[in-house]
Amino acid sequence: MSTPAILTVDDDPAVSRAVARDLRRHYGETYRVVRAASGAEALDALRELKLRGQQVALLLADYRMPQMNGIQFLESAMDLYPQARRVLLTAYADTDAAINAINLVDVDHYLLKPWNPPEERLYPVCDELLQAWQSTPAAAAAELRVVGHRWSAHSYKLRDFLARNLVPFRWYVADDPEGARLLEAAGVTADDVPLVVTTEGKTLVQPDTATLAGNIGLTTQPASDFYDVIVIGAGPAGLGSAVYAASEGLRTVLVERRATGGQAGQSSRIENYLGFPDGVSGAQLTDRARRQALKFGAELLSAREVTALETCGSARVVHFADGTRIAAHSVVLATGVSYRMLDVPGCADLTGRGVYYGSAATEAPGCKDQEVYIVGGANSAGQAAVYFSRYASRVHILIRGEDLRRSMSRYLIDQIEAIENIDVHPFTQVERGEGEEHLERLVLTDNRTGDQTAVDASYLFIFIGAEPGTDWLDGVIDRDPHGFVLTGPDLLAGGKRPAGWPLQRDPYHLESSVPGVFAAGDVRSDSVKRVASAVGEGAMAISLVHRYLEGQ
Incomplete structure (x- = not known):
């Protein structure tokens, strides 16, 4: 948890330095002392602290300041940090104003200037207020924060993306007090949501998943332009391929459009997977496989949509939606399937909103x-x-x-x-x-x-049906009437190799109609739709990749 702050604001430089000095001397080891020269500057500092998810324990404001006096500042500061304790610094002549402020903006205390000696006039007051604040501290947001509307499809899409990628975040409804404070700190309105505030305090207004991924530590750009194997899809089959490929020394990149785990990653409990007698959640299984692949050196590209596959001599080129591309000696198609849309009136318009x-x-x-x-x-x-x-x-x-x-x-x-x-x-x-x-x-x-x-x-x-989503392979890879990728023996209709097959051998068991391009898991025609079989096919595909590379 970050160090909580004490903020002071005074337009007199000498007074400002003096109060900051005394506070740092006594509280510097446990609190961060922030100094501002005007109410507007102090509010900007509070907004930045709010976006960074930092706590503010105590506010000390001078009463007589131009443009915005201390009472006006404390009143505005309450909107950002309602639990921070508030102190008004006043001259003797302003005592009546200070007493009125206690009723107007719930000021906790007022201090007369000068406060010397601080051991008698400053520290006892601050000690009592800080002890009261510590008993009911504001929740520190150590993770990403998302502000949106309850029934917003865009808000749901971002929350689902974060959850499925195992990124911790805190969700706030725009109409709730804390959500409204974050919107105010970011300078946006409820019409601009969803708003994402990163752990560094950076604000993203209505971001798409690719922008979000690039700002929260997920890798979206490849480290190289050429690999031994590109694995497309990070479900069980793709993760299995990535683990075995990377562990066997192949330069491996795993490309995922949405989130690692695929449909299996959404399962709340998988109880028939080998080796987990008490069951395992899809998220847990996915996280272990992802960490295993990364440990062996595989790259994982998130929020990258593949739009085309091209053969360029011995290279297999994968094109992305943003116009970039990468190439490899071989490709494993492990894109899985998606649920079929429920084609009834009303449901399409309400997707993400119930x-x-x-x-x-x-x-x-x-x-x-x-x-x-x-x-x-x-x-x-x-x-x-x-x-x-x-x-x-x-x-x-x-x-x-x-x-x-x-x-x-x-x-x-x-x-x-x-x-x-x-x-x-x-x-x-x-x-x-x-x-x-x-x-x-x-x-x-x-x-x-x-x-x-x-x-x-x-x-x-x-949860109906299974659509492979392989339209982007039109004209390149042979598929069955339902769009699933044909491989191995299924390509040898009438004992003949697929049209355009350039090699003297038959396709390997998981090999598609393009040499060096393999399919594993649910996307493959007539595959067994189970997590264990998908992982097995992913591993088997890599053994065939080795055989293919050795024959080149």
């Missing part, structure tokens, strides 16, 4: 004592239902089929059946979402009878 794709763990505390609706019957939906049941008054799982047995692991079904506030609704689908600023209602349809029911709902979490 309608969410994936578990959106950042929203869990806001679900306290609310009813939560989950669409989907696979493991990810079941894990989310168990997680949200700790917060919500009731969790409703909506499935189109008869029950969960065909799509969900038995251990999860048993857990759901044992939790009293989870209800499973078979043969039920969402017909539409309704609401103005945020989701307020859902219309549900019984797909057997066609009967519709309207229910009040502020939270809908969607």
Whole structure:
């Protein structure tokens, strides 16, 4: 925690130096003494301290100052640091004004100038006020701070990005007192949110994720323009590839558009992963794998969107959305899948404002004592239902089929059946979402009878389908009709190699229609959609990369 500050403001240089000197002599080891020559200068200093997340314990202001007197300053300072103790420095002739100030701006004490000797007139007063402040100190914000609106899609996107990248942050609603103080300190209004204040006090107004990543310590720029292997996607398959590639001495860069872990990273509890009998959260598993890859020397580029893949002789070139590119001898496609959009009226407009794709763990505390609706019957939906049941008054799982047995692991079904506030609704689908600023209602349809029911709902979490998001590979990589990457034997239709295949050998098991480009995990056609198999394929892809490089 940073050292709390004592701020003094006096337009008389001699008095200002004297009070700062006396305060530093007695409190310099435990407090930082800040000196200002005017009320405006002092307010600027307080705003900077506020943005840096530093505490202010005591304010001492001279009563007679031009432009802004001490009372006016203390009144404005209360908006930034309401818990700081306030002292007015006055001459004997201004005693009446000082007494009035105690009632006007809740001044804690007034001191007559001169205060000599300070051991009798200054320190006892400050000691008492600082002791009172220490008993109810303001919370120091040691982490990133985000100010936004509760039902803002942009605010949600930034919070979700930070949470999934395991970046600690504190969330403030713009209308709350502390949120309003941060906005005032940054010189912006509630219309300008989301506002991000970094741990260094830098303010970012409505940043995109790439800008945010570059300002919070995430690496966004590659250290080189050429590698042995580029791994695209930092889910379980991509992390597995990065760990094995880097540990075996390959120059490795791992590129991720959103956050490490992919869909698995959003899982609140994975209980069927080998080696974790008590289960492990997706965030924990992701963090361990990420640190392992970095330990072996892999680079991790965050918030970088890949838009194209190009073959240039023996090099494989990856293009980014900002127009830059990097190249390598080989590429591993591990981009995974994303949840399919729920194509019903109202939901698209309310995405990020009550309608969410994936578990959106950042929203869990806001679900306290609310009813939560989950669409989907696979493991990810079941894990989310168990997680949200700790917060919500009731969790409703909506499935189109008869029950969960065909799509969900038995251990999860048993857990759901044992939790009293989870209800499973078979043969039920969402017909539409309704609401103005945020989701307020859902219309549900019984797909057997066609009967519709309207229910009040502020939270809908969607876990349906799997879309590989491989359109950027059009014309370069062969894919199946659903967009999944074809590899190995699946490319040998009728016993023939893919069109344009330049080598005399058949594609390796995980190799795509372009030599040296491999696919691992959920993005690969007919892969097993499990975390363990994705990690295994990621590791296997690197063994094939070695074989490919040796044959070059």
